[in-house]
Amino acid sequence: MRTQVGIIGAGPAGLFLSHLLHRAGIECVVVEAQSRPYVEGRVRAGVLEPGTMETLEMLGLDARMRREGMVDEGLDIRFRGKNIHLDLPGLTGKRVMIYGQQEVVKDLIGARLEASQPLLFEAKVSRLSDLDGDRPKIHFSHDGRDEVLECDYIAGCDGFHGVSRQAPPPGHIINYERVYDFAWLGVLSRSRPLGDMTYSNSDRGFALCSRRSNAVSRLYLQIDANDDHTSWSDDRFWGELHARMFDEDRTEIVEGEIFQRDIARLRSFVASPMQYGRLLLAGDAVHITPPAGAKGLNLAVADVRVMAAALIEFYRTGNKSRLNGYSEKCLDRVWRTVRFATMLTGLLHRFPEHSAFERNLQLTELEYILGSRAAQTTIAEQYVGTPLDLT
Structure with missing residues (x-):
């Protein structure tokens, strides 16, 4: 089997990437270890940032989201019987959409299959080879047969427990x-x-x-x-x-x-760099944020927007500069997003190891946010997400 880009994983990262590449006329094959019902049934966060909504719209896949999703204009934080209300449009001029991640996945899978584009379920990847050569390969089993998919590039979008993150030689990728x-x-x-x-x-x-x-x-x-x-x-x-x-x-x-x-x-998790040879990593394969702030899907979409832009430039012009800079481009946003989710986690949870002193500092910070529009704006801006830079 031969394709231009082999995509491992039919989660949001892999599926969004497949549509972005197909839209640009770039061949790709998606291989997914689980069954279609399993993938479509995984319940995850359902807060879509404006950038994610715009990506669905750009792909022409936003109809059901617009019809069934719920526009969300506010975020409340309660403590001591008090309430901090963040008016998202008033503070940022932006809104988010409540639309379950599994619904996004259903839309993406349905559209890819309707377009007769390759998407192999129950295709378990065993290993990757020749990542530092010109023809990297994905080795997997499907329908009882061992298969090899030869690619120009491999996109590892198979999550924290997938094979992609483990494929580079030991010591090349550092985990935080x-x-x-x-x-x-x-x-x-x-x-x-x-x-x-x-x-x-x-x-x-x-x-x-x-x-x-x-x-x-x-x-x-x-x-x-x-x-x-x-x-x-x-x-x-x-x-x-x-x-x-x-x-x-x-x-x-x-x-x-x-x-x-x-x-x-x-957990908070970042793997760096996000690439090795002809392997590019995205989504949960290289970063996981605590769920406060609902950033996982949105950060995965940002990754593959950058990846797609780099691959499109390569296939159109032969220029590899964007591909070579993929990891550096993404990691700035990744660390900023992980920082925000980690900050929210620290602000909102009770930590068993906290002393009375630390507990009072936490509550005092919430009191400050309650009375400060500037502090509320800082949280709201990060919650709705910053614009994606594709230059």
């Missing part, structure tokens, strides 16, 4: 990581959500109320990293959520049927 000793218990509930995305820092721990639709709420509680979601009954979950959201009379948050649960273990 912080693992937190708490996690998020997330549920989907058939209940009317709050009007705005609402974070809460309480003495009992962090909580978040968000939405997937006007009838489905996405709700989170901070729990111990070793906790098991099966130990949380529905009654226990709702009682803790009301308490952490300062909804003492239980009249604000509407309870409903909890029909899905999952646990997200928190």
